[in-house]
Amino acid sequence: MKKRYLALLLTPIAGVAAQQLSEQAPKVTAQQFVNLQQGETAHPGFRRAHAKGICVTGEFRSNGKLVEYSEASLFETGAIPFTGRFSVAGNNPTAPDLKAPVRSFALSFATSSTEQWRIAMNTPPVMAVKDPHTFYQQIQAIQAGSEAIQAFFAEHPETSEFLNWKAQYQPSGSFAAEIYNSINAFYLVNSAGEKQAVRWAMQPSVAVSADNLEGVDALHEEITHRVAKENVVFDWVFTLANDEDDENNPTQAWPDSRKQIIAGQVVITAVTPQLEGECHGINYDPLVLPTGIEATRDPILRARSAAYAESYRRRAKEALMGELEEPGNE
């Protein structure tokens, strides 16, 4: 009997030791994650990540080619409006546009009272890591400086595809000239219940050099002037996985030979500063999905709902309490 109690007492210690031996990243919560993203000084009322951005509106013009793959009404031939947002990575709503390593494009389709689709896309096509706990360590390393991040990449061979992309990536001179990727995979589900794993990307229709850009708000000013003159158009390109591809691993791109389908064009017709636009109130949680689209088991994708919800809860409460301050550009 005594031995059994002793064994029970030792169980937690053995558990901790086992976790350290397995070299898995320690588990973090959504609160810890958002604390790390917001840094030491939060900016009340703003998103904890990708705080600086601009609202855009326009429509998706669907050509009907995805109807056989997905029940989502959005893919039927026709046009459907969206509320979107361009942004740059980081917690600071007044950060200099050109210093951000990642640019983003988010979309919200409010198709009906029961169908909504939120999409969050970034310039890299893959994640550096496979799970949220290792992602937390990656952000810690980025904040600690270049030596820490070099060491992190060296310890994590799964980051190689991301690093290859980073090495060849040339930032363009416009939000309109970037490729934006879903990164995580999703399933298209048709009316027969058949599932097809896909990733997608927004392919730009213009090329813009970054040579003559300057100023803290360079990209925001550029897109405002551009949309005042002409519509900004992206092709919405879906890549279909086959049996060899792992849809649950966000660190690996699928081969170029995979079937691609252009579902139509995303056309931006207007731009509004974020605090005056509809996009500011929206939580672009990529797990808000319509009928006909489903989430994969990708651990990074699955972690996004809780983390986005925590960031959203904080800034929503600040908005309710009137704590949002419009930042001056100092």
Next chain:
Amino acid sequence: MSNTQKFSLSMRLFHWAMAALIISMLAAGLLMVRSLEPWQLTILTVHKAFGVVAAVLVIARLVNRFFHQIPALPNDLSNLQKFVAQAAHWLLYLLLFAMPISGYLMQYFAARPADVFGWFRLPAALNVDIQTYALFRELHGWLALALVALVALHIAAALHHHFIRKDNVLKSML
């Protein structure tokens, strides 16, 4: 002295089914707002769907209650104790309504249609109202903590009746 010694079978079934549901919902809710694990999305979806079940059950339970006689509280309780016991039970009912309603309204104003077991989806606003969302989000959180406290009080009172006062209160629900 009432001649009813036990709650009716239907009332006991409602009580224990809802007890299991409420404790699971509270645990799921407190866990899913923290977890980054892959099952988080599954729990979140199930939590919202069972919220609809809880709302339907509490209405049915209240309707059922009006058709049945309830065992009287023990005679040795003071008027104050009887009042507190009754107030606590009506407060429990109030929270059982307020939890699903505040949960639904936070989804509604965040423009997130909730899927109910793949049968149908609860309608949501087309456009987000972030401040009204914040109001119901915070309310849902505070009400959940109040419900945890009240459930704990309820269990403690039942055990107190059974083991200390040695009366019929707990047995009347078994």
